[in-house]
Amino acid sequence: MEVFVQQLINGVTLGSIYGLIAIGYTMVYGIIGMINFAHGDVFMVSAFIALIAFLTLVALGITAVPLALFLVVLIAMALTSLYGWAVERVAYRPLRRSFRLAPLISAIGMSIVLQNFVQIAQGARVKPLPPLIGGGYTLIESDTFVVRLSNVQILVVVTTIALMALFSWVIARTRLGRDMRACEQDLKMASLIGIDVDRTISLTFVIGAALAAVAGIMNLLYYGVIDFYIGFVAGVKAFTAAVLGGIGSLPGAMLGGLLIGLIETFWSAYFSIEYKDVAAFSILVIVLIFLPTGILGRPEIEKV
Numbered sequence: 001m002e003v004f005v006q007q008l009i010n011g012v013t014l015g016s017i018y019g020l021i022a023i024g025y026t027m028v029y030g031i032i033g034m035i036n037f038a039h040g041d042v043f044m045v046s047a048f049i050a051l052i053a054f055l056t057l058v059a060l061g062i063t064a065v066p067l068a069l070f071l072v073v074l075i076a077m078a079l080t081s082l083y084g085w086a087v088e089r090v091a092y093r094p095l096r097r098s099f100r101l102a103p104l105i106s107a108i109g110m111s112i113v114l115q116n117f118v119q120i121a122q123g124a125r126v127k128p129l130p131p132l133i134g135g136g137y138t139l140i141e142s143d144t145f146v147v148r149l150s151n152v153q154i155l156v157v158v159t160t161i162a163l164m165a166l167f168s169w170v171i172a173r174t175r176l177g178r179d180m181r182a183c184e185q186d187l188k189m190a191s192l193i194g195i196d197v198d199r200t201i202s203l204t205f206v207i208g209a210a211l212a213a214v215a216g217i218m219n220l221l222y223y224g225v226i227d228f229y230i231g232f233v234a235g236v237k238a239f240t241a242a243v244l245g246g247i248g249s250l251p252g253a254m255l256g257g258l259l260i261g262l263i264e265t266f267w268s269a270y271f272s273i274e275y276k277d278v279a280a281f282s283i284l285v286i287v288l289i290f291l292p293t294g295i296l297g298r299p300e301i302e303k304v
Helices: 002-032 039-059 065-095 101-122 151-173 175-185 187-192 197-223 230-245 250-270 273-290
Strands: 136-141 146-150
Touching (some): 002 039, 002 197, 002 250, 039 065, 065 101, 065 197, 136 151, 146 151, 151 175, 151 250, 230 250, 250 273
């Protein structure tokens, strides 16, 4: 029972990180119907930006953890949003009216560029960060096992819930959200009624990159190590989460992220850790056999 509770906590924490990344995939797909395969590497870049920002603030004498963390979040979100904007301008906007495979190939190329850029700039070795947030709570204690809920895990889950609530409000109540929903239904009709489609799509990439930046910071704080390859692995998992939950659905992206995180952690605890990815993708295949649009996805209606 203790192992189950501990892995449940670990799975929700990991799934929250996957869910934040998956939102970026599902937002872009929902509006322009294309997969941004460079999004995982934007997440990786944000983790490196956060690490460099932490080290710079310490060198400047800012050692108070709450203040440093607040400043790092602002810096990482701002700079990562610029990367998201640049990806849209370079890899998507010039090819938006081209054949459908062209933006996909361009996004894969952008992913490779970002990976190699970070590898050259920061090196291929793992970059560590000393634990900044310690402490936690003992939930269950027995003779053989102790269930712990760390403060970092609380921070990850609470931050994810707060961002989901804020973003849901933005989509439902603001002008930008209405523009996004209009573009999702019909780009051409949205432009005819006065919506700046290019601006809306750019802001979608920017917001998705900002959420990925928060996920990158949470990943850095939780694991304490990063390298140039984490974007590919996390990107594939987050894309799987978006498809599992129903790509194009924001609640589906978060649900898929939680499911992938729980599958990985429970499989690692009760079976062989080497096959946790096999388990996650097998569950995806099984779900898509019976629910082709994902758990919360809606069937696509072709306009004729």
